[in-house]
Every structure is written in structure tokens, then in C-alpha cells.
Amino acid sequence: MKSPIPDYLAHVLEKARPNEGGAAADYIETLAKADTSKMAVALAMVDGNFYSAGDDNIEFSIQSISKSFVYAIAIEDAGLEQVLKKIGVEPSGDRFNQLSLERSTNRPMNPMINAGAITAHSLVVSPTANLQERTDRILKVLSKLAGRELHVDEEVYKAELKDADRNMAIGYMLKATGIITCDPREAVKGYIRQCAINVNVKDLAMMSAVLSNGGVHPVTGEQIIPHTSVRQVLSVMTTCGMYDAAGDWVSNVGFPAKSGVAGAIMGSLPGQVGLATFSPKIDERGNSVRGVAMCEQLSRDMGLHMMDVSHVARSTVQTTVSTLVASDDEKHGLHNHNCGRKVVIFKLRGAVRFPGAERLTRALAYELGNPDPSDPGSGSHADACAIVFSFREVFSLNFIARRLIHENITRLLSERRVLAIIDPTGVLEWDRAKAKGDRHPKVVNDDTEARDYIGGTGCQAVSEDPEW
Numbered sequence: 001m002k003s004p005i006p007d008y009l010a011h012v013l014e015k016a017r018p019n020e021g022g023a024a025a026d027y028i029e030t031l032a033k034a035d036t037s038k039m040a041v042a043l044a045m046v047d048g049n050f051y052s053a054g055d056d057n058i059e060f061s062i063q064s065i066s067k068s069f070v071y072a073i074a075i076e077d078a079g080l081e082q083v084l085k086k087i088g089v090e091p092s093g094d095r096f097n098q099l100s101l102e103r104s105t106n107r108p109m110n111p112m113i114n115a116g117a118i119t120a121h122s123l124v125v126s127p128t129a130n131l132q133e134r135t136d137r138i139l140k141v142l143s144k145l146a147g148r149e150l151h152v153d154e155e156v157y158k159a160e161l162k163d164a165d166r167n168m169a170i171g172y173m174l175k176a177t178g179i180i181t182c183d184p185r186e187a188v189k190g191y192i193r194q195c196a197i198n199v200n201v202k203d204l205a206m207m208s209a210v211l212s213n214g215g216v217h218p219v220t221g222e223q224i225i226p227h228t229s230v231r232q233v234l235s236v237m238t239t240c241g242m243y244d245a246a247g248d249w250v251s252n253v254g255f256p257a258k259s260g261v262a263g264a265i266m267g268s269l270p271g272q273v274g275l276a277t278f279s280p281k282i283d284e285r286g287n288s289v290r291g292v293a294m295c296e297q298l299s300r301d302m303g304l305h306m307m308d309v310s311h312v313a314r315s316t317v318q319t320t321v322s323t324l325v326a327s328d329d330e331k332h333g334l335h336n337h338n339c340g341r342k343v344v345i346f347k348l349r350g351a352v353r354f355p356g357a358e359r360l361t362r363a364l365a366y367e368l369g370n371p372d373p374s375d376p377g378s379g380s381h382a383d384a385c386a387i388v389f390s391f392r393e394v395f396s397l398n399f400i401a402r403r404l405i406h407e408n409i410t411r412l413l414s415e416r417r418v419l420a421i422i423d424p425t426g427v428l429e430w431d432r433a434k435a436k437g438d439r440h441p442k443v444v445n446d447d448t449e450a451r452d453y454i455g456g457t458g459c460q461a462v463s464e465d466p467e468w
């Protein structure tokens with residue numbers, strides 16, 4: 001079976017594509033020349049599994065999205081207390097490049113606008129470090145987060161430096177008020193270099209998944225950002241990450257996010273997923289027009305709004321797969337479902353949301369899909385005669401989990417497989433009248449009924465395992 005998730009992401013892209021609003025950032029020459037037809041979206045689960053669609057290998061400069069990570073590095077290098085003395089955490093309601101400081105303290109309002117980001121940059125390594133040392137440190141951390149070596153795009157760097165008057169003005173303002181103590185030109189140059197680091201949507205989704213995963217890299221298992229810094233960064237992204245659109249963003253989309261003027265948006269839902277979108281045309285606030293549309297859609301469809309408390313998780317989700325060999329299939333005469341001799345059982349447990357349903361989907365696609373020659377474990381049950389889903393220990397399914405599982409069921413049935421679902425409390429809500437197509441699974445109350453059903457189809461299962 002092929003996972004429906006990439007198809008869904010491709011659908012999200014196509015839905016946003018007709019939106020021709022906005023324009024590529026024009027104050028940085030290289031960005032003004034961007035191919036505005038390019039679009040991509042990527043999703044990284046907190047266990048490192050990945051999905052993407054569109055131009056997912058196209059590289060672009062990270063721009064302001066770097067601010068989230070450099071803030072985390074500044075906290076690590078200077079300590080949170082020192083960072084809070086220099087940079088506030090209040091949404092400014094101003095444009096990202098506003099020359100503004102908090103009245104009472106002279107601090108930049110937050111680390112997501114340029115004034116705060118230049119200050120955060122100046123705290124990386126130490127206030128006396130030079131540009132090279134800070135850039136190396138930032139590149140090293142960002143590369144670790146992305147899981148590959150990242151580089152500065154020198155063309156973007158030079159183009160932005162050529163017209164950096166506004167950022168230079170911000171640098172001098174910070175120096176004059178004593179917020180930064182180093183040479184303001186160095187701080188601004190370093191900040192512009194950090195913004196010119198190239199990434200693609202897959203990098204950003206993975207970097208964001210590290211935040212979603214409490215600072216631990218989903219693939220390497222390394223704690224790259226301390227847990228407490230992650231909370232700080234995600235909080236500030238929530239209130240300030242989309243600049244003067246922050247309020248709209250939180251109410252419509254509802255997950256911490258950061259945008260950049262090259263057209264990317266990175267979003268991070270704590271404990272669940274990291275995601276990224278790319279489309280170069282931005283609105284007057286500096287946020288990608290199609291990116292905002294895609295994030296709104298993803299949030300709605302996948303139930304990603306963090307303030308949505310309709311489902312409270314009671315326990316974790318586990319998927320287990322066991323294989324049974326059907327008995328005596330000759331005697332029972334297997335018929336017409338392309339049957340091999342196997343019955344494969346997938347169990348779910350707990351309050352299942354998108355990540356739980358995704359795990360099931362992944363296991364189905366992996367176990368029952370076509371074998372991939374480079375991965376000997378894949379497709380090992382592609383010849384399964386019958387499938388059992390056991391939801392006996394499922395407390396609840398949220399709407400996206402249910403929808404994804406329904407889609408999996410439809411796909412399995414279209415492959416002419418026999419499907420029994422043990423669902424004594426009815427969490428699946430399979431409605432024959434509303435289901436796509438005319439094939440249906442057999443929904444049963446316990447494993448005896450499931451065995452009887454499967455046996456009746458000629459694909460008899462015998463199991464030593466008392467519990468399905």
C-alpha cells in the first residue's frame with residue numbers, strides 16, 4: 001500500500017498554487033530574481049519520518065527563520081538571564097525591520113524582529129567574538145539541526161550587504177543605547193551572513209522537528225538545544241514569529257512559526273510535527289502568501305492548532321505487528337483475493353491523533369507495500385491474505401486519525417484484501433453509507449469474531465496469540 005500522506009501534501013500545494021498574491025522581496029537583489037513558480041511543503045515527524053511534495057530540493061536563504069535558532073544559541077552562550085536583559089519577549093506589532101526599542105528599557109522588543117535578532121547575534125560565542133567565530137558557530141549548529149552541512153550563499157550575502165542601510169542603522173541604534181557593545185557593522189554583517197545560509201524545505205522541517213521534539217534531534221538522538229531553551233524559543237515564535245501578523249497567525253493557524261523573506265515558513269507543533277513551506281511571493285508583512293495559505297490548510301486538515309483541546313491524550317500509541325500463518329489453506333481453498341497465507345495484525349493503543357495514525361500508516365505502507373530492493377525488511381508482508389486492525393485498546397481517535405485510517409482501509413480494500421477490525425467501542429465510526437466505494441471491512445467485537453470472519457473467507461487463521 002502506498003501512504004496517502006504525500007498525496008495529501010501534493011493536494012495542499014495545488015490548492016495554494018492559484019493564489020497569485022504578493023511579490024518576491026525586492027530589497028535584496030538576488031531574492032527579487034527568485035523563480036516565483038517554485039513551491040514546496042515538507043513534514044517531519046518527531047521520530048524522524050519524513051514527507052514532502054513539490055520543489056523540495058530547491059534551496060533558498062533561510063533569512064529570518066535563522067532568528068529562532070540564533071536566539072537559542074545566544075541563550076546557550078550568554079545565559080537566559082543575560083539575553084532577557086538585552087532582548088524583550090513582547091510582540092512589537094511593528095514591521096520586522098522597524099527601528100524601534102522598548103521605551104522603558106531600551107531593549108529591542110523581541111528576538112524575531114531585526115533589532116532583537118542583531119542583538120542575539122552579538123551574544124553568540126561571546127560579546128567580543130569576531131564575525132568568523134560567530135558564523136562558524138551558527139553554521140555548525142544549523143547544520144547539525146538539518147542533518148547535513150549547510151553553507152552561506154555568498155551572492156545573497158553580498159546582495160543584502162550592498163543595501164544594508166536600514167539594518168546598519170539598527171546596529172548603530174543598538175550600539176548607541178548600549179545594548180550591543182561590539183562594532184555594530186560586524187554584528188550586522190554577521191547577522192546578514194546568518195540570514196544567507198541556504199536550506200530547502202526538508203532541512204527546515206527537520207530543524208523544526210528538533211524543536212517539536214524538545215531539542216532532541218529525531219534521527220541522531222542528540223540533544224542539540226536544551227529543553228528549557230526550546231520552550232523559550234517556541235513561546236517567542238508563537239507571539240512574535242510572524243511579526244505584525246502574529247495575532248492573525250495564532251488564531252488561524254495556531255502553532256509556533258517563523259517566516260523568512262525568501263518565502264519560507266517553518267512551523268513547529270510541540271510533541272507532534274515540524275513542517276515547512278516555500279513559495280517566494282510575500283505579503284506586505286514579509287510572510288509568504290501561499291505559505292500562509294498552506295499552513296492554514298495544514299492546520300485545519302490535520303488538527304494542528306495547539307489551542308484545540310477537543311482531544312486530551314490519555315496515553316501513548318503503540319503499533320505492533322504480528323504475523324500468523326493461515327492453517328491448511330489448501331483444504332479451505334483460498335479464493336480470489338490474491339491470497340498468500342498470512343494474516344497480519346496491527347494494534348493501536350491510547351488516544352490516537354495524527355502521529356499515532358501516521359505510525360500505523362507507515363507500518364502498513366512498509367509491511368504491505370511493494371518491497372524496496374535497498375531495504376530488505378520492506379514489503380515483507382505484501383502477500384498478506386488478511387489484515388486485522390485491533391482497536392480494543394484505543395481510547396479515542398481524533399478526526400484526522402480517523403480520516404487517515406479510513407483512507408488506509410479504502411486503499412487496502414481496493415487491493416482486494418480481507419480486512420477485519422476489532423472495535424468493541426466503535427471508535428472507528430465506519431459508516432457504510434458514507435464510505436468511498438462499495439467494499440467494506442468487517443467490524444467485529446472481539447478476536448473470535450475476527451477469526452470466524454477471516455476463516456469464512458477461506459483465509460483461515462490459527463493463532464496461538466490469545467489477544468489480537
Ligand SMILES: NC(=O)CC[C@H](N)C(=O)O
Nearest residue numbers: 063064096195260261286
Ligand atoms: N524577514 C526577514 O526574513 C528579514 C531578513 C533579512 N535578512 C533582513 O534583515 O531584512
